[in-house]
Amino acid sequence: MNALLTVLATVVALPALAAQSFTFDSIDGGTIDLGQWKGQPVLVVNTASKCGFTRQYNGLQDLYERYAPQGLVVLAVPSNDFKQELASGDQVKEFCAVAFDLTLPMTDITKVRGAQAHDFYRTLRETKGWEPQWNFNKVLVAPDGSIAATWGSTTRPMSRPIIAAIETFLQ
Structure with a gap:
């Protein structure tokens, strides 16, 4: 319950990013607009x-399969900023x-750090x-476009803190 209250307090404390539109290049071609998922976590x-x-891709896929029917979107953003991504x-x-x-x-391979970071990540930093x-x-964007929570690499996708945060926003 404390984790739920912490997540809800975080959502209230952080202003929405919804006023900005963030578009990524899709790995399948075309673009992915975060705005298409307005109203969904x-x-x-x-x-x-x-x-x-x-x-952790396994956990991300499990999370997606489990909660997508209730509205969750999981967006993978491949990046070579830490020199550990494939060439294309x-x-x-x-x-x-x-x-x-x-x-x-x-998405296609995307910069997530520094001056060349994608607008989504640059806005988070700024x-x-x-x-x-x-x-x-991991970054959880609430249905209203606010940032509900962030987690580091060691927090597994199917962990209690992530699931508790997501479940607060599901339909």
């Missing part, structure tokens, strides 16, 4: 194919399909003082 995770945490989006897509049977939405410290950092 979205877990955004910076990923890498050659990281020690790569097995096509290689990442094939690796994730073969090794993890991923069906969740995925407004919240948060940026990924490693691969598989």
Whole structure:
């Protein structure tokens, strides 16, 4: 229950990012607009194919399959900022399909840190003082566009804190 109160307090304390539209290049071609999921919780995770945490793809897929029918979106954002991603989006897509049977939405390889970071991550850094410290950092965007919570690499996708936070927003 304390975790739930902490998450709810965090949602109230952080202003919404909903006023801004964040569009990513999709690994499948085209674009992914976070605005298409307004009204739904979205877990955004910076990923890498050659990281020690790569097995978390299994948990991300499990989370997606379990909660997508209730509105959850899990968005994988492959990044080579920590020098642990494959050379191209096509290689990442094939690796994730073969090794993890991923069906969740995925962006193309994207910068998540520094001056060249994607607008979503740059805005998080500028407004919240948060940026990924490693691969598989997680950001929960609440249905209203506010940032509900963030977690580091060691917090597994199916962990109690993540599930409790997500369940507060499900339909």
